[in-house]
Amino acid sequence: MEPARSLGTFVVVGGGIAGVTCAEQLAVNFPEEEILLVTASPVIKAVTNFKQVSKVLEEFDVEEQPSTVLENRFSNIKVIESGVKQLKSEEHCIFTEDGQQHVYKKLCLCAGAKPKLICEGNPYVLGIRDTDSAQEFQKQLTKAKRIMIVGNGGIALELVYEIEGCEVIWAIKDKAIGNTFFDAGAAEFLTSKLMSEKSEAKIAHRRTIYTVEGAKKEKRTKAKADSVGSALGPDWHGGLDLKGTEEFSHSIHIETRCEVKKIYLQEEFKIMKKKPLAFPKDQHKSVTIDKEMWPVYVELTNGKIFGCDFLVSATGVIPNIHPFLLGNNFDLGDDGGLKVDNQMRTSLPDIYAAGDICTACWQPSPVWQQMRLWTQARQMGWYAAKCMAAASLGHSIEMDFSFELFAHVTKFFNYKVVLLGKYNAQGLGSDHELMLRCTRGQEYVKVVMQNGRMMGAVLIGETDLEETFENLILNQMDLSSYGEDLLDPNIDIEDYFD
Ligand SMILES: Cc1cc2nc3c(=O)[nH]c(=O)nc-3n(C[C@H](O)[C@H](O)[C@H](O)COP(=O)(O)OP(=O)(O)OC[C@H]3O[C@@H](n4cnc5c(N)ncnc54)[C@H](O)[C@@H]3O)c2cc1C
Numbered sequence: 001m002e003p004a005r006s007l008g009t010f011v012v013v014g015g016g017i018a019g020v021t022c023a024e025q026l027a028v029n030f031p032e033e034e035i036l037l038v039t040a041s042p043v044i045k046a047v048t049n050f051k052q053v054s055k056v057l058e059e060f061d062v063e064e065q066p067s068t069v070l071e072n073r074f075s076n077i078k079v080i081e082s083g084v085k086q087l088k089s090e091e092h093c094i095f096t097e098d099g100q101q102h103v104y105k106k107l108c109l110c111a112g113a114k115p116k117l118i119c120e121g122n123p124y125v126l127g128i129r130d131t132d133s134a135q136e137f138q139k140q141l142t143k144a145k146r147i148m149i150v151g152n153g154g155i156a157l158e159l160v161y162e163i164e165g166c167e168v169i170w171a172i173k174d175k176a177i178g179n180t181f182f183d184a185g186a187a188e189f190l191t192s193k194l195m196s197e198k199s200e201a202k203i204a205h206r207r208t209i210y211t212v213e214g215a216k217k218e219k220r221t222k223a224k225a226d227s228v229g230s231a232l233g234p235d236w237h238g239g240l241d242l243k244g245t246e247e248f249s250h251s252i253h254i255e256t257r258c259e260v261k262k263i264y265l266q267e268e269f270k271i272m273k274k275k276p277l278a279f280p281k282d283q284h285k286s287v288t289i290d291k292e293m294w295p296v297y298v299e300l301t302n303g304k305i306f307g308c309d310f311l312v313s314a315t316g317v318i319p320n321i322h323p324f325l326l327g328n329n330f331d332l333g334d335d336g337g338l339k340v341d342n343q344m345r346t347s348l349p350d351i352y353a354a355g356d357i358c359t360a361c362w363q364p365s366p367v368w369q370q371m372r373l374w375t376q377a378r379q380m381g382w383y384a385a386k387c388m389a390a391a392s393l394g395h396s397i398e399m400d401f402s403f404e405l406f407a408h409v410t411k412f413f414n415y416k417v418v419l420l421g422k423y424n425a426q427g428l429g430s431d432h433e434l435m436l437r438c439t440r441g442q443e444y445v446k447v448v449m450q451n452g453r454m455m456g457a458v459l460i461g462e463t464d465l466e467e468t469f470e471n472l473i474l475n476q477m478d479l480s481s482y483g484e485d486l487l488d489p490n491i492d493i494e495d496y497f498d
């Protein structure tokens, strides 16, 4: 039997970038209707100073705000600060932890993701996701002399560069650093910066800002601290003093091609009679046995054992789908997200999803892929609202232009980093060529070419090439005749293609 759809409202779950953007857009589309935003966190995330840098590249600041700020901006948005504990999709209804139930006509699930830890429930293994977990990390770091970072993606890259006064053992599965964002060439370019900047003062560099203005005045109750908050984002470490106990800048040792085999607590380790290694300060000297006692010991799959104060598991995320599963037969992606089609619809009627919680299952443009990023959360939230609005008027809409080309701008090791299209030749097989230009300490430019067409690019440093390359990838012009001139620094490539 068809449920009584006209009774409900538009309901959005999640106060992160995806949920807030979706609710805002619905509020604009339906000024006469009440939009419910149900969120487990005491604060919401707002996009401010949005700037379209080029056709698809965007930059914005992110502010954590009390939910009243959103309600004041949109009189038809009502924020309910309570976690959803159950969804009854056949009845078009959600149940929240405060004992209420809310009937929806259309629902958008934007509950984000949580850290996928290498080991659940171990107090010495920390994950970083929201303000509370970042503060807990900072607190532990102030007492630490040595930590281990496991993982090779965005969080690990940012942490190894930011942490000072504490020895860092960085354990990665791969041959080179930053595998989710770079190839070995770019990694080499960045590693030299990491190792050479040990005692240099860091130069300030403008990037997307993350602020907690207003929100820091919010009192977090214990119950709230236990619930999931929104993901941090650009410059999340800007306001944190990431300093250990010692008076030095970077001190990093990288262990490649290994994983964590076992973590031992001190007492457990003492009876094992295994030999932990001292921190390898100099790669050329032989490694010595560590005499110091540490709260935890980590055995790596390469056989080495290091003691440390704690570990950070920066090993990716898993979508927060759990509260919505009971009794609802959602189609799930391999990464555990709610599958969504090109109208951001999940497999269940009138339920949409956007941001980190979803797995994009439409036929993507040849130069787009999903990555769980701030920008995609915003774009998906916005587009989901547009789709919900169109569907409630009985039609569907064309895929938004932002999904034509993958574009991400960020900062690693104080360099501006722009990633475009199939920047790591993802899914192109062996049938592609790479062109490189690199000036040590200054810039690294890589383009991925296939059949004379540009498919992707990595731009590190102030290259000023993003707009031109974005156009070349979008228009798929045959560039065979230009050959290596494409990257010749003496040729003003913008003039070429004007
Ligand atoms: C440390 C860190 C640094 C990052 N840096 C960058 C970066 O530099 N650039 C970039 O592009 N991306 C970055 N990201 C990724 C980016 O933050 C996420 O992709 C993005 O914020 C996801 O937004 P979202 O709205 O989907 O989810 P989230 O921000 O996780 O929001 C989910 C919301 O749902 C709520 N919620 C969860 N469960 C429930 C429930 N049962 N009921 C009600 N509400 C619920 C939560 O309280 C939260 O408000 C970073 C992530 C982390 C963790």
Ligand SMILES: NC(=O)C1=CN([C@@H]2O[C@H](COP(=O)(O)OP(=O)(O)OC[C@H]3O[C@@H](n4cnc5c(N)ncnc54)[C@H](O)[C@@H]3O)[C@@H](O)[C@H]2O)C=CC1
Pocket: 118, 150, 151, 152, 153, 154, 155, 156, 158, 172, 173, 179, 180, 259, 260, 313, 314, 315, 316, 317, 371, 372, 373, 410, 411
């Ligand atoms: N500047 C940026 O754009 C940033 C983006 N982010 C985003 O935040 C989210 C969380 O960041 P990360 O946790 O760094 O995730 P990530 O997905 O970027 O990286 C996860 C890393 O962990 C590794 N890994 C997975 N399982 C492992 C295991 N068992 N043992 C060892 N290594 C393992 C993977 O190979 C990968 O290198 C991601 O969506 C990321 O894209 C985070 C920080 C900065």
